[in-house]
Amino acid sequence: MTRREKYDAAQRRRSLVIAASSTALVILALIILVPMAPGWEKVQSSFFNRAVLAKSFPKLLDAFLVNVMIFAWSAPLIGLLGLLIALARDAKSPALFPLRLFGAAFTDIFRGVPVILTVYLIGFGIPGLGLPRPWNSPYIWGSLALILTYSAYVAEIFRSGIDSVHHSQRAAALSLGLSERQVMRDVVLPQAVRNVVPSQMNMLIALQKDVSLLSFIGPVEIFRQAGVFKSLLANFTPYVGAALIFLAVTIPATRYADYLMAKQKRERR
Amino acid sequence: MAKLALRGVVKRFGEATVCDGIDLDVDAGQMVCLIGASGAGKSTLLRCINLLEPIEDGEIFLDGEDISVPGLDPHPVRARIGMVFQNFNLFPHMTAIENAMLAPRRVHSKTRVDVRGEIESLFTRFGLADRMQNYPDQLSGGQQQRVAIVRALAMRPDVMLFDEITSALDPQLVGEVLDVLLALKAEGMTMLLATHEMGFAREAADKVCFLKDGNVIEEGPPSQIFDAPQHPETQRFLARSK
Amino acid sequence: MIESLPKRILTMLKFVPITCALAFMSTSAFAAGHCAAGKTLTDGKFTVATGNPAYYPWVLDDAPESGQGFEAAVAYAVAEEMGIAAADVVWVRSSFDEAIQPGAKNFDVNMQQYSITAERDQVVDFSAPYYTAPMAVLVGPGAVDTAPTMAAIKDLKWGAVGTTTAVPKLYSVIQPGSDPLLYGDTADVSAAISANQIDAALFDLPTALFLSAVMIEGSKVIGQFSADSSENPDQFGMLMEEGSVLKACIDDALAALTESGALAAIEAQWLQDSTGVPLIK
Ligand SMILES: Nc1ncnc2c1ncn2[C@@H]1O[C@H](COP(=O)(O)OP(=O)(O)OP(=O)(O)O)[C@@H](O)[C@H]1O
Ligand SMILES: [Mg+2]
Numbered sequence: 001m002t003r004r005e006k007y008d009a010a011q012r013r014r015s016l017v018i019a020a021s022s023t024a025l026v027i028l029a030l031i032i033l034v035p036m037a038p039g040w041e042k043v044q045s046s047f048f049n050r051a052v053l054a055k056s057f058p059k060l061l062d063a064f065l066v067n068v069m070i071f072a073w074s075a076p077l078i079g080l081l082g083l084l085i086a087l088a089r090d091a092k093s094p095a096l097f098p099l100r101l102f103g104a105a106f107t108d109i110f111r112g113v114p115v116i117l118t119v120y121l122i123g124f125g126i127p128g129l130g131l132p133r134p135w136n137s138p139y140i141w142g143s144l145a146l147i148l149t150y151s152a153y154v155a156e157i158f159r160s161g162i163d164s165v166h167h168s169q170r171a172a173a174l175s176l177g178l179s180e181r182q183v184m185r186d187v188v189l190p191q192a193v194r195n196v197v198p199s200q201m202n203m204l205i206a207l208q209k210d211v212s213l214l215s216f217i218g219p220v221e222i223f224r225q226a227g228v229f230k231s232l233l234a235n236f237t238p239y240v241g242a243a244l245i246f247l248a249v250t251i252p253a254t255r256y257a258d259y260l261m262a263k264q265k266r267e268r269r
Numbered sequence: 270m271a272k273l274a275l276r277g278v279v280k281r282f283g284e285a286t287v288c289d290g291i292d293l294d295v296d297a298g299q300m301v302c303l304i305g306a307s308g309a310g311k312s313t314l315l316r317c318i319n320l321l322e323p324i325e326d327g328e329i330f331l332d333g334e335d336i337s338v339p340g341l342d343p344h345p346v347r348a349r350i351g352m353v354f355q356n357f358n359l360f361p362h363m364t365a366i367e368n369a370m371l372a373p374r375r376v377h378s379k380t381r382v383d384v385r386g387e388i389e390s391l392f393t394r395f396g397l398a399d400r401m402q403n404y405p406d407q408l409s410g411g412q413q414q415r416v417a418i419v420r421a422l423a424m425r426p427d428v429m430l431f432d433e434i435t436s437a438l439d440p441q442l443v444g445e446v447l448d449v450l451l452a453l454k455a456e457g458m459t460m461l462l463a464t465h466e467m468g469f470a471r472e473a474a475d476k477v478c479f480l481k482d483g484n485v486i487e488e489g490p491p492s493q494i495f496d497a498p499q500h501p502e503t504q505r506f507l508a509r510s511k
Numbered sequence: 512m513i514e515s516l517p518k519r520i521l522t523m524l525k526f527v528p529i530t531c532a533l534a535f536m537s538t539s540a541f542a543a544g545h546c547a548a549g550k551t552l553t554d555g556k557f558t559v560a561t562g563n564p565a566y567y568p569w570v571l572d573d574a575p576e577s578g579q580g581f582e583a584a585v586a587y588a589v590a591e592e593m594g595i596a597a598a599d600v601v602w603v604r605s606s607f608d609e610a611i612q613p614g615a616k617n618f619d620v621n622m623q624q625y626s627i628t629a630e631r632d633q634v635v636d637f638s639a640p641y642y643t644a645p646m647a648v649l650v651g652p653g654a655v656d657t658a659p660t661m662a663a664i665k666d667l668k669w670g671a672v673g674t675t676t677a678v679p680k681l682y683s684v685i686q687p688g689s690d691p692l693l694y695g696d697t698a699d700v701s702a703a704i705s706a707n708q709i710d711a712a713l714f715d716l717p718t719a720l721f722l723s724a725v726m727i728e729g730s731k732v733i734g735q736f737s738a739d740s741s742e743n744p745d746q747f748g749m750l751m752e753e754g755s756v757l758k759a760c761i762d763d764a765l766a767a768l769t770e771s772g773a774l775a776a777i778e779a780q781w782l783q784d785s786t787g788v789p790l791i792k
Contacts (some may be wrong), residue, residue, distance in 0.1 A: 168354065168356060168358045169358060169360065171316075171321055171354070171358065172352075172354060172358035172359075172360070172417075173360070173371075174321060174343075174344075174347060175319050175321060175347055175350070175351075175352040175421075176347065176348070176371070176372035176376070176420070176421070176424060177344050177345065177347045177348025177349075177372055177376040177424060178344070178371075178372060178375055178376060179344050179375075182375045182376075186360075186371055186375065187360055187371075190362045191360075191361065191362055194362065
């Protein structure tokens with residue numbers, strides 16, 4: 001070891017010790033101080049009630065499958081529609097002007113309205129027009145509301161991805177004789193999509209949570225199931241259980257998105 | 270008849286006139302070098318020839334055919350003109366050989382099987398046989414630029430345009446790329462280069478054009494331009510770039 | 512929807528409200544020595560929480576101060592029984608979550624058709640029941656011909672308000688053939704019936720009658736479950752903070768009102784006679 005290496009190693013050990021001990025101190029303080037608060041016992045029994053958790057957890061997990069299901073069919077459609085909207089907004093030919101206009105209006109409207117309103121309006125409104133079963137299902141129209149809202153955001157991310165591909169790539173592809181469409185499909189899009197994977201991961205995480213908004217129009221997903229338990233047992237612990245289940249999915253996903261983001265940053269350098 | 274002929278080409282960016290009525294002939298099999306200070310309009314001129322920029326006035330002829338007619342479909346024309354850029358501009362998401370196969374497959378509707386043999390032999394010729402499956406970021410600058418040349422050649426172009434293709438390279442890598450140009454010249458490729466490599470231009474060019482403020486100030490064989498420049502601007506430019 | 516219910520629809524109701532029969536006579540705040548003295552949230556006042564909004568027929572026009580509507584009338588009757596002047600009854604709004612969250616409450620009692628259950632009773636206190644609610648089946652226009660039998664209603668597409676005791680009843684008693692859909696409040700259930708997303712919903716009978724008469728065109732209450740025969744009859748109680756010192760006074764007041772027949776009179780005045788709705792077999 002050189003002098004410098006020894007010094008660096010000592011510095012690393014020192015900061016590790018400081019970080020560990022300060023973290024331990026904070027946690028210890030929380031564990032000791034919070035239960036000393038006068039209302040702690042009541043809070044504990046209504047938010048962190050072991051018996052209630054044990055009773056509700058299996059059903060919460062079952063209900064979470066509904067979330068997973070809605071997520072699973074919405075996400076690919078969001079990707080597809082988002083991409084189409086992004087392409088529509090970047091359409092150059094004048095014949096496609098209406099498409100561009102539509103794309104702009106679409107993103108403005110669906111990014112401007114709170115998701116829950118869209119879920120209500122589409123989830124109850126369109127079936128109210130008199131569609132026969134099963135075509136009036138809240139699963140269909142609720143999912144559509146999510147798809148429309150999220151593809152508006154996803155489209156904007158795709159557009160930023162398309163913009164992030166250096167124009168010299170377009171020039172190089174055009175100089176080979178490729179048509180605008182071929183340039184987009186073979187050269188620009190593959191790079192654009194790769195550039196925005198981390199941002200789109202964050203959209204997926206947000207979507208996973210917003211699937212719960214469908215509970216307002218009927219589907220008994222985890223949030224509604226927790227609410228049913230809450231009112232039957234007069235206890236908020238089922239919400240904590242639902243939060244734990246969400247976290248079990250979203251924390252790894254968030255970490256992964258951050259990892260991708262950091263990796264991309266390194267590669268850009 | 271010149272392979273490539275420019276007549277009174279004018280290019281403006283808003284108020285700025287970057288090409289101010291340029292006349293230029295490149296005969297079949299000739300290597301013509303464009304020299305001039307930074308901002309003289311060399312790159313812009315090459316981009317105009319490849320129809321990447323529309324021109325305001327004048328005509329560009331390829332094999333006698335006016336390719337600058339407004340409204341002409343530019344894609345088939347570009348397919349006949351190869352272009353290589355200063356920063357290589359390889360497609361980073363494709364391997365070297367996929368880079369080269371893309372345009373023949375898409376533009377000439379050929380299959381990978383159709384084009385693989387010919388393109389592999391191009392890679393082999395330019396010393397890239399063991400690099401075909403690498404991605405651009407796994408290649409050195411010189412290798413990347415040679416792949417870019419192969420990619421353009423894969424379209425069997427009539428004319429090749431090179432825009433300062435060695436400027437982004439470390440000095441020791443410049444030679445391997447210039448060697449490729451010499452090989453192409455020996456083969457009879459018609460080439461137009463924008464370059465700062467005066468030594469190379471003097472040795473290899475059939476004709477040298479000095480550009481300033483969007484005008485061809487002086488043109489002639491390298492011996493004349495480098496050893497006995499007529500125009501004071503040319504003299505000043507060469508004195509500075511020594 | 513219910514919030515903006517126009518007055519003229521209300522007049523269509525079969526059960527047109529008569530002027531409140533309550534006597535607002537007492538003038539002194541608390542009759543001296545009465546058990547409620549000093550036990551309320553604000554001394555001299557009786558604070559009652561209701562929903563936001565409060566629904567017909569429990570509270571009329573979302574205005575509990577008028578004493579109009581079943582729960583509003585009961586609140587004033589209980590207050591009077593405890594010797595509290597009508598003017599000293601204070602109304603606040605609360606959600607179910609606020610009612611059960613730990614910590615101090617902002618009401619003495621909370622009346623929102625809360626069913627008394629053993630689990631809830633561990634967290635909050637309930638008064639003696641002031642109403643026994645039969646559960647009733649409300650069906651949309653497409654299912655009005657359904658027979659009031661267990662076998663027939665089982666195959667309907669079911670819905671309910673997710674925060675009510677209708678949910679466990681739905682699962683345990685009816686056991687529907689397909690997964691029921693659950694909603695946040697009555698308005699959303701109405702919307703789902705109107706959109707034909709569900710055929711039937713389970714409510715307490717007064718709410719079901721109100722919805723079919725006013726809210727959902729073409730809907731019908733096809734049957735009710737006998738309140739007493741089902742395992743745990745749905746009884747509404749006033750909700751109080753756990754360990755409330757007021758509970759004994761409230762229970763006494765309710766007992767007196769039951770004894771005197773006053774409670775039955777209020778019920779007869781505000782809640783529709785439900786004997787016309789067949790029992791589900
Ligand atoms: N897209 C554009 N919009 C506006 N001005 C441009 C554009 N492209 C080039 N120019 C301008 O045109 C002039 C000529 O640029 P060009 O790149 O052709 O010069 P060059 O001779 O290739 O210089 P260099 O040796 O630095 O590459 C410059 O003044 C430049 O700023
Ligand atoms: Mg240039």
